[in-house]
Ligand SMILES: Cc1cc2nc3c(=O)[nH]c(=O)nc-3n(C[C@H](O)[C@H](O)[C@H](O)COP(=O)(O)OP(=O)(O)OC[C@H]3O[C@@H](n4cnc5c(N)ncnc54)[C@H](O)[C@@H]3O)c2cc1C
């Protein structure tokens with residue numbers, strides 16, 4: 001297509017963190033870019049997900065951190081000021097306005113088209129009554145929550161994560177359905193704000209992590225007053241005239257609550273995007289190659305939650321950097337490095353997706369679990385160590401409880417997975433990500449010396465548990 005005949009070189013549908021980054025990285029290369037946004041520039045993450053949920057959690061973590069150190073505990077005798085926590089949360093969402101992010105788009109030279117975007121044939125985007133032509137299109141429409149078909153649940157007006165993260169009050173009783181990341185984090189947040197929380201999980205908590213993770217988190221949750229019920233299958237929910245919700249469990253048990261939060265997973269938001277106008281089916285996710293290009297096209301990309309690869313802001317933004325650069329390179333006829341670890345490839349999606357669950361204790365992990373590695377036929381050996389035995393951890397908090405695990409590929413002699421559970425382990429995670437992405441040999445890791453007495457000494461303890469390699 002002739003560059004003069006189009007409205008933009010690139011149109012990005014969705015201005016969440018991912019769409020913003022696709023646009024930014026392409027625009028930096030001199031590409032004419034517009035983003036289409038139907039709600040707030042900044043997306044789910046800024047207003048109803050990462051930022052407000054972490055703001056709701058942080059004050060409780062800070063309070064308990066002080067309570068766990070003798071001497072400091074004497075200075076903190078009260079409970080959280082819930083209203084102040086909600087106010088601080090609201091500040092992080094800019095009171096659900098996007099003027100700052102719109103100003104940033106402007107400063108980056110990216111046009112904003114307000115409205116709902118939809119494909120209207122190859123290289124065509126319809127927004128309300130207007131159809132735009134572009135040389136490339138990137139879908140960055142995020143994901144939407146899945147509401148399970150539990151009888152009575154939809155009619156009971158449950159909270160989703162949006163209602164929980166933007167709540168203007170703390171319910172006296174909150175039941176959470178879903179023991180995954182969002183449900184577990186929000187259970188901790190509302191418990192620390194004063195709700196009596198019941199966490200209903202059909203399996204173990206956080207069951208996609210190493211098995212000890214869920215055990216640690218469940219023990220801590222119970223200690224923080226959360227009624228954790230694993231193996232709990234919800235059979236129905238009914239909101240009564242007095243406003244209370246009665247939840248009936250498959251085993252006959254019952255939970256009565258003021259609000260019920262459903263956090264049972266998300267799916268790519270691609271249902272009403274006009275994919276059929278370009279010969280694609282709106283299935284579970286849009287298939288993409290390592291540059292986020294949709295196979296069979298040379299102009300359509302799907303990035304972030306919309307492609308279903310790894311539903312995390314940081315991983316979506318990583319994909320966005322690769323895609324933005326790849327789009328610019330292809331449009332300007334410069335080489336694209338799409339091979340493993342190439343400048344335009346999102347290789348880490350398959351081997352090193354770091355993620356943190358901001359519960360207390362935190363869970364930080366990257367790479368495959370031991371079980372996943374074995375399923376892929378990797379010859380691995382795993383070691384675990386009690387974080388409570390590490391000097392830095394003992395100093396950090398009295399009675400520190402935590403655990404760590406390293407999984408080593410025995411053939412390549414490199415780390416393929418690291419998991420940490422414990423207070424304030426989130427900041428340890430990047431060391432593991434670097435070890436995995438850098439494919440640092442175990443022999444060389446012995447020369448990466450953790451400072452004493454920090455929690456990072458867990459690395460030394462894990463290596464000692466693994467065993468010092470014999471000289472060659
Ligand atoms: C409660 C919760 C907490 C989370 N916490 C974390 C965390 O701590 N760390 C982390 O890494 N991840 C976290 N996540 C995941 C994170 O929110 C997502 O991975 C991230 O928002 C994905 O970014 P995105 O840009 O792909 O999509 P989104 O942020 O969903 O943005 C998509 C944008 O597209 C717009 N849009 C959709 N359809 C159209 C259309 N047809 N036309 C125009 N615009 C459209 C939407 O309005 C939205 O602004 C959390 C998720 C939840 C639910």
Ligand SMILES: NC(=O)c1ccc[n+]([C@@H]2O[C@H](COP(=O)([O-])OP(=O)(O)OC[C@H]3O[C@@H](n4cnc5c(N)ncnc54)[C@H](O)[C@@H]3O)[C@@H](O)[C@H]2O)c1
Pocket residue numbers: 148149177178179180181182183185201202203206207234263264265266310311312355356357358
């Ligand atoms: N700290 C973070 O990075 C963070 C925090 C929150 C959410 N997120 C992202 O958002 C995504 C969505 O979070 P989520 O917790 O909703 O999804 P999830 O996939 O992590 O957990 C969903 C949970 O709901 C359970 N479940 C599914 N269907 C159910 C049903 N019918 N009845 C009862 N339980 C059911 C699952 O077994 C699972 O435990 C996650 O995949 C994650 O990537 C990230």
